[in-house]
Amino acid sequence: MKLFPILFLAAGLLVAAPGHAQRVSVIKLPELQKRLSRQNDTTYVVNFWATWCAPCVKELPLFEQLNTTHAGKKVKVLLVSMDYASQLDKKVKPFVLKRGLKSEVVLLNETDPNTYMEQVDPKWSGALPFTVIWNGKKSKRATFEKEFTQAELSAEINKFLL
C-alpha cells in the first residue's frame, strides 16, 4: 500500500529526467536577479520571449542550437517567458513541449514592468525579444533589444569566449 506514492514519485522523476524539457518553473524577480548575477566562468545567454511574440518565436531555434554548437564551452541558455502566468498551462507548457525546447525555460511572474525591467536592465525599453549575455568572472555584459541572425548571435557570444 505504501508503495504507491513511491512509484508515483519515481514515475514523476522519470518524466522530469530528460533535461529541462517540458518543465517550466514560475519565478519572481528576486530569483531572476539571482540568476542574472552569478559570478562564475559560465557565459549566460538569457533571452526574454513570449509565445505570442512572432520575432521571438522565430529566433528561439538560434538559442536552442547553442546547446549543441557551444556544448562544452560553458555557455548556458535560459529562456524567460514573459507570457502571463495564467497562460502557463494553456500556452507556455504546450509550446515548450511541442517545440521540444532543450534549454531551461522559466516564466517571470511579475505584473509591473516599470519595476522589474529597470532591475533586469536599465537599457531595456520594453520590447521583445530582449537578450542579456554575460559572464560574471569576466565582468562582461551586453544587452540586445532586437532579433538576432545566427551570425550575429554567434559573433556576440564568441566575444565572451575569447
Place this chain on the structure above:
Amino acid sequence: MKKLLSFFPALLALVLLSNFTDGPAGYQVGDKVADFKLKNIDGKMMSLADNKAAKGYIVVFTCNTCPYAKAYESRIIELHQKYAPQGYPVVAINPNDPATVPGDSYAEMKARAASKKYPFAYLQDETQQVARTYGATRTPHLYVVSKRGADMVVSYIGAIDDNSEDAKLVKTKYVEQAMTDILAGKPAATSSTKAIGCTIKWKKA
C-alpha cells in the same frame, strides 16, 4: 598617402555619427515634438495642429495584432473618454508594416476601429517616420504631449498602468497619475515609465 589622410575626417565623422545613433533615440520628456500628417481611418489626413481646442494629446503607438495592445484597447478608449473632455484626446497611431503583419493593414485598422467603436483618431504611420521620430519601440507605447505656446512638448512617456493582463488588478495608473499633474499645470512627478509590448514591425530595409 594624401588621399588616404583626407579619408580620415570622413571616417571619423562616420564613427561619430554611428555612435550618436546608438544613443537614446527619439523624444525625451521636455522635448518639442514635430507635427505630423497621417491618414486617419476616415480617409482624411490628420495633424496635431488641426484641433485648435486641444491642450495636448495622448499619443499611443498601438496596433490591431499585439496581445498587449489588445489587452489595453478598452483602457485606451477609457483614457479618451476621460481626458478628451479635459482637452487631451487620444490619438492612436499604428506604425506596423502591413507587409510583415497583414492584420495591421489600413483595411484591418478600419475594421477594428469600427467593431470596437474607437472614439478617437486611428492613424496609419505608413512610412514609420513618426514612430522613429518619437522613438517608439513597441506597441502599446504612450506619449502625452502638451501645448506650450505655439509648441507641443512631451510631458510623459511610457506605460498606461502596472498590470497589462487584468485592469481590475491595477495598483498604479501611471498615465492617469501623470495626467493629474499635467492638468494641474505641473510637470508629471513620474514622467517616464517602462512597459512591455510587441516590437514595432519595421519595414525590411
